[in-house]
Amino acid sequence: MKRTVTVGNVLLGGDQPVRIQSMTNTDTADVEATAAQINALAAAGCEIIRVAAYDVHSAQSIAKIKQKCSIPIVADVHFDHKIAIAAIEAGADKVRINPGNIGSEDRIRMVADAAKMHGIPIRVGANSGSLGKAYRGMDKSEALVQSALENIRILEKIGFEDIVIALKASDVAASVRAYRKMDALTDYPLHLGITEAGAYESSIVKSAMGIGALLLDGIGDTLRVSITGDPVQEIRAAKEILQCAGRRTFSPELIACPTCGRTRIDLEALYHQVKALTQDIPQYLKIAVMGCVVNGPGEARDADIGIAGGEGFGLIFKKGVPVAKVPEAELIPVFEKELKELLQ
Ligand code: SF4
Numbered sequence: 001m002k003r004t005v006t007v008g009n010v011l012l013g014g015d016q017p018v019r020i021q022s023m024t025n026t027d028t029a030d031v032e033a034t035a036a037q038i039n040a041l042a043a044a045g046c047e048i049i050r051v052a053a054y055d056v057h058s059a060q061s062i063a064k065i066k067q068k069c070s071i072p073i074v075a076d077v078h079f080d081h082k083i084a085i086a087a088i089e090a091g092a093d094k095v096r097i098n099p100g101n102i103g104s105e106d107r108i109r110m111v112a113d114a115a116k117m118h119g120i121p122i123r124v125g126a127n128s129g130s131l132g133k134a135y136r137g138m139d140k141s142e143a144l145v146q147s148a149l150e151n152i153r154i155l156e157k158i159g160f161e162d163i164v165i166a167l168k169a170s171d172v173a174a175s176v177r178a179y180r181k182m183d184a185l186t187d188y189p190l191h192l193g194i195t196e197a198g199a200y201e202s203s204i205v206k207s208a209m210g211i212g213a214l215l216l217d218g219i220g221d222t223l224r225v226s227i228t229g230d231p232v233q234e235i236r237a238a239k240e241i242l243q244c245a246g247r248r249t250f251s252p253e254l255i256a257c258p259t260c261g262r263t264r265i266d267l268e269a270l271y272h273q274v275k276a277l278t279q280d281i282p283q284y285l286k287i288a289v290m291g292c293v294v295n296g297p298g299e300a301r302d303a304d305i306g307i308a309g310g311e312g313f314g315l316i317f318k319k320g321v322p323v324a325k326v327p328e329a330e331l332i333p334v335f336e337k338e339l340k341e342l343l344q
Contacts, residue, residue: 008072008093013189019222023050028058035068044235050074059086081107096123112160125166141177168195172210189221215245249284256289263291265309
């Protein structure tokens with residue numbers, strides 16, 4: 001089991017649930033816009049948020065942002081130790097640095113001392129895009145692991161062990177291999193992610209493969225699904241991946257058959273109606289939307305409730321047993337009534 005690390009009012013690692021993170025794409029110096037985006041992300045289920053601290057002023061803005069938000073804030077810092085220290089003094093709940101690009105050991109020590117004094121962890125790691133010369137030509141996953149270990153050793157050498165590790169690459173297979181190796185080598189919590197994964201359609205596939213494979217192995221303490229676009233999408237995707245991997249539950253699981261020549265109903269439309277009706281229910285249950293009454297209830301007998309479409313009518317079933325036969329136009333209202341009964 002990994003060590004437990006405290007990030008503001010959230011614990012990660014140990015036996016804690018895998019925490020969902022995202023990163024704002026507003027200008028951090030714009031306190032109102034950044035706080036509004038953080039609050040929208042928190043409302044969607046984000047538990048830890050990272051903001052870019054790109055200069056001392058943006059790092060200092062964290063103090064004002066924190067007054068307007070309740071989830072922990074991680075300052076993302078590159079190269080300049082003064083920015084990292086400003087972010088820590090402004091109340092950042094964690095800093096993400098790459099010790100290797102902060103410079104001399106003295107500077108790294110200054111950041112680590114500030115983090116220690118404020119009781120906050122440091123996220124370190126490696127990013128395939130910024131690996132040093134020493135790692136070029138090496139197997140990509142090995143290079144990620146060795147580079148991260150080098151960064152970790154810098155902190156350990158000066159007595160800092162409140163660490164979370166990330167190994168970021170856009171290459172899904174290399175990322176998975178790297179995280180598996182690192183998982184076996186250390187008890188620091190792991191932050192999972194596939195970086196530069198693209199817009200929603202591309203990212204959901206890459207992230208479900210990479211992050212999903214690791215979650216299925218029991219690896220991972222926190223994650224970010226990187227999506228080019230509105231970060232709120234990252235939270236929906238993270239929840240979906242975590243739930244499919246059986247690591248956390250958030251909402252009903254909706255299953256539907258692919259349809260075939262027996263289908264006599266617009267199943268896709270029905271699916272979307274059921275989805276809209278159920279996606280915000282804050283508890284797990286299995287809901288099936290099936291294309292025919294012959295095989296539907298049986299094929300989905302492990303569903304708590306479902307609909308099977310016939311010709312001009314449909315069945316509502318619970319655990320594979322039909323409970324109502326209704327005209328097609330009444331399917332959704334009757335389903336809703338039966339669902340309410342089930343939830344009570
Ligand atoms: S449930 Fe019925 S309609 Fe759907 S794939 Fe199976 S046999 Fe075809």
